Amino acid sequence: MSTTTSAIHHSASDGFAAKADEYARGRPDYPADVLNWLQQRLGLGTGKTVVDLGAGTGKFTAYLAKTGAHVIAVEPVTQMREKLSHTLPEVEALSGTAEAIPLPDASVDAVTCAQAFHWFATSAALTEIHRVLKPGGKLGLIWNVRDESVAWIAKLTRIINQHEGDAPRYASGAWKKVFPHAGFGPLHEDIFPHGHTGTPEDVIINRVRSTSFIAALPADQEANVVAQLRDLIASEPTLAGKPELTVPYTTSAFSAEKLGA
DSSP: OOSSGGGSOHHHHHHHHHTHHHHHHHSOOOOTHHHHHHHHTSOOSTTOEEEEETOTTSTTHHHHHHTTOEEEEEOSOHHHHHHHHHHOTTSEEEOOBTTBOSSOTTOEEEEEEESOGGGSOSHHHHHHHHHHEEEEEEEEEEEEEEOTTSHHHHHHHHHHHTTOTTOOOGGGOGGGGGOSOTTBOOOEEEEEEEEEEEOHIIIIIIHHHTSHHHHTSOHHHHHHHHHHHHHHHHHOTTTTTOSOEEEEEEEEEEEEEBOOO
16 A cells, blocks of 8 residues: 555545544544553553554544653545644654555554554555564554444434445454454453543534545535434434533454564
8 A cells, every 4th residue: 555545445535635624523532541551551651652553633643642652643644644733743743554654664662543444454554563563562453433222323323324335444343354463462352431522513413524435425415414414413302402412432442462573
């Protein structure tokens, strides 16, 4: 994979470039437990170096910075990377992809992929991540996942999924097919309950509009999706008329250790 957006899945290159602002506003943060996970599972702290691969606008990058580690954000979409640099000017931000990380061999202690690994879940990407990790370095994969057991969220998902096309998604589980990988030990999963609180406009409308394949839709089709979302909000007693609400999530965090030199 090259370091240009032409090599990225069209839903990501088109959608994320068009909706960087909506992504920053609409995407949920991460639970407080994540900071301890980064320190304990991935060993991050002062004197360590971590790469946030597919860093987007820096939602997760900010948590890495809190560990005291040196943080390098790698993001191929220019608009996303510019948003990250504006928000986190202390973070080194580089253009690159999972199969072309612009760093030397064995140069970092950890690589994280937040809301991103499903886009580049290939053996070649894992081999490249293995290359830049120091011996014993850690890989961390993390996703925020809406709680589908809630009835209105299930309805929300149906509105979203009708437009997914061939976009890779965490929920499909296809990303797991690249494991086991000879360069890494077994995946360990930690699960944290989480909630995204804010206005319906941000936690529902902007969150959905930031979804890659929704963001890439023609304007009239995107407007139709937004209209369906507003109808859902208006028709659900738990949502209608609420100035603020909480969308329940589960945060799944996976970690694995580099094997070999």
